[in-house]
Amino acid sequence: MFKMTGALLIASAVVWFGFAAADRLRRRRDFLTAFGTSLTVLETEIEFGRYELKRIFEKLDGSGRLFGFYGICASEIEDKGIKKAWSGAAKKAADAACLNTQDKEAILALGHELGMSDVSGQKKTIERCAALIAQGAQNAESEYARLAKVYRSCGILAGAFVVLMFI
């Protein structure tokens, strides 16, 4: 009985690892896709609305797929300034969304220039970041399509293997 319970526990853990690995890929893909969309809104609001960043961030803070990225920026921008608020939010989001170094650097680079130039400068900066994010989102999508099923299947198979080993 103990052997069986132990086997099931280990098998569950192994399966969970497989699913967690697949979920990490999904989170990165979803974050980058949602972030790319938000950059389009950010650009539009800056170009046509000329709204202050705080107001735009508050407007953008709705998507759960961004792990509260814009909400953090909105709440901290007045006290810390855009660079610190943005980089703080980017680091938190990067951990939550399992972003790789390139994704993180692209987001951080935007924070260094956001709000610091005129509209045309802002447009160029956002477009540059959006191109990198789109590329990252494409990679994340193909990685997810290629590896998510593999991770899940590996988890299930490894779990089954553990159970068989114990029987």
Added chain:
Amino acid sequence: MYIATNETQSGRTGAVNVLPSAVRRYMNGINLEEATELRLITGKPFIIRYPDGDYYLTKRSVLSAAPVNTVNITPGMMNELLERITKSSLYSVKDEISSGYITIEGGHRAGVAGTAVTENGEVEFIRNISAVNIRLANEVIGAAEGIMSRIISDGTVKNTLIISPPGAGKTTMLRDMTRSLSYMGYAVAVADERCEIAAMCGGKSSFDLGNLTAVTDNCPKDRAMIMLLRSMSPDVIVTDEIGTSSDIDAVEKIMNSGVAVIASVHGRDTAQIMRRKDMSELAGMFDVEIVLSKRCGAGTVEEIRENV
């Protein structure tokens, strides 16, 4: 003499809030009630201007008439100040910076000086900003109390011109006239080109301008006045610092449309205004001329002249 509200002392919404943290830490206990300006120049001590003179902020959190142990403005502080003033959104105040000032929360105005970037002879931007002068706005409820009876006759608002040198309270007077007229039931429209009368922040006026006041700001006043005339069916149009020929044309057009105009102009007295060719024509168009001075404090009414 005007008594300023203590809004300027407010930490969150007042002018103090935009100061760099390294300056703010020494501002605790500093009374800004009578202060008129906060001056920040890179490499120089932080100065607060009062009607009786300039004072330096010291590292002991006290004001001193002598520049000893002062809080000096560093380039880092200036950058922080600009980030706070622009709310980290330089693009949203680019036009204001081109005009040399930014209106901040509370209606205060931050004048900026630096290297002008020009294109086709027009100032596009000011970079390397090295000096900021925050002019503290005062809302003086009742400032126009004594003159309201002179500008309204049989329920009709007279065309009124306020003549005043800089700093003598013409904008404060216009603001209170706007508020009073609005509460009296007149539909007032404000053409606020330099964002001084209403000091709109986030779509709301920083001051109480009454329930019937519509504001178009940051727009050339001649165009704003015509837009407001067409769109808001006002009883009165209020504007600040008229002077160009297009302003005069717009004022004439509005007066001929049956809408009253209350405007201000820079000048010491009526005689000085009459010596200027364009202005003499303008002054003749108004029913009432009010001359302000700083003789007994800002807002001293020197003369009220009615053109018959």
